[in-house]
Amino acid sequence: MEMVDLSVCIGSVCHLAGAYNVVQSFTHLIEEYNLHDKIDFHADFCMKNCSKPGVSVSLNGTKYTITADKARNFFREKVLPACEAIK
Template sequence: MEVNVCVGSSCHLKGAHAVINKFQEALGEAPVKIKLGASFCQGRCTEGVIVAIDGVIYERVSPDDVPSLVEKHRGGCGIR
């Protein structure tokens, strides 16, 4: 699973750091390799925080959204 969180100015101000922290918490004990990264502006500044998971773009992501997003994508990387 590859997760990229936008840390551009707008997403940063809308809480990107808290979203990253929640992903680190949620993915910390995963039994497979998961790449968690940050990216600069993804061109959707009014819709931030923007998160891309395996190429699927999610808009207006909050820390509360992270567990359901991880669960949704777990099937694609063999995590149960």
């Protein structure tokens, strides 16, 4: 079955920028929306994208940089539509 690939960088730069909080937010949101069978959620080490301030996130291979307080918005705006697309 096709799945949405979502990962959060937990390399040192992103860790300092709040990667742990982003991981927590995504984990809660995946529970909340019951998306375990739709999202392959994992952590990655440095995505070679650390020049930007924030936490690197990869969604189906596209890299984004977000801050922890934007994790929920990002999930709603980008991750949920990606999940809808594979229904």
